[in-house]
Amino acid sequence: MLWWLRARRVTTYLSGALLAFTVLTVLLQDTVARLPSFLTGGDNPVVAMLLVPVPLYATLLLCLENRLPAEATAVRTVRLWDVGLALATVAAASLVGLVLGAVLDAPAALSLGRNTAFLCGLALCVRPLTGPAGVMVPVAWLTAVMLFGFRQGHPLFWTVLPREPGDPASLVAATVSLLVGLLALALHRPPTRT
Numbered sequence: 001m002l003w004w005l006r007a008r009r010v011t012t013y014l015s016g017a018l019l020a021f022t023v024l025t026v027l028l029q030d031t032v033a034r035l036p037s038f039l040t041g042g043d044n045p046v047v048a049m050l051l052v053p054v055p056l057y058a059t060l061l062l063c064l065e066n067r068l069p070a071e072a073t074a075v076r077t078v079r080l081w082d083v084g085l086a087l088a089t090v091a092a093a094s095l096v097g098l099v100l101g102a103v104l105d106a107p108a109a110l111s112l113g114r115n116t117a118f119l120c121g122l123a124l125c126v127r128p129l130t131g132p133a134g135v136m137v138p139v140a141w142l143t144a145v146m147l148f149g150f151r152q153g154h155p156l157f158w159t160v161l162p163r164e165p166g167d168p169a170s171l172v173a174a175t176v177s178l179l180v181g182l183l184a185l186a187l188h189r190p191p192t193r194t
Contacts, residue, residue, distance in 0.1 A: 004081055008063045014089065017059035022096050024052045029106040035146050044150040049108040050142060050161050053093065053116040057123055060089045061135045064127075064185070083186050086124065090117045090178065110165040118160050118174035124181025128188040 005011060031048040064082055094113025101109035119138040126134040142161070149159035163170040 003068075004078060007068045008066050008082075008085065010063055010085065013059050013063055014085075017056045018089075018092055018096070021052060021056045021093060022100070024055075025049070025096060025100050025106075025109055025112065026104065028052060028108075029104055030108050044146065045153055046146050046150075047108045047162060049106075049112065050115065050145070052112060053119050054139065054142070056089065056093055056116060057120045057138065058135050060086060060120060061123055061127070061132070065132055079186050079189070083182050086120060086182060086185060090120055093117075107165065111161075111163070111170075114165070114171060114174045115161050117178040118170075121174070121177030121179070121181035124185050125177065127181075128184050 008014075028048045028051075032045045033048050034043040035046050036043055063085065090113065093116035097109045097112030097116075100106065101112075119141070122138045122141060123134050126137045130137070145155075145159045145161055149156050149162065155162040157169065160170045160173045
């Protein structure tokens, strides 16, 4: 397992990304950015906290792309360790969001775990089809949410990310996205670099 951690560069990359995630959460808290809306012609009040998971899930995908040539014939369950790494990343993001949301009294931080789960799941779902370029699919989702996902200041049902922390439909969407993404991660064997 030690070689797997070194090959994935977890201690170097992912720990730094989690630190950046925490710092961004503290700095942004409930900051609202006014972005243009293409549906209403006005502006959308978008909570800047929606962008906080992007560096974390992107770094997770970077770690998952770091493979050794020996993994093509590995007997050990390397793909299950990758699934565990993705779950641990989402769990750490959830913990940071819950703790900082309670300590800083920032309601937007409470949905960071759900948002990270949704974005990670979305990226992992498309990764078998797009490879490393799949990291941009959640960014496209975020862009669509910011530009088309609000009507008169309220998020539409499909947006998932800006919804209230306890919204049942968003929780189900994030859970399904993460589970399907983890299944894709467990079943797909990406090519190794030589």
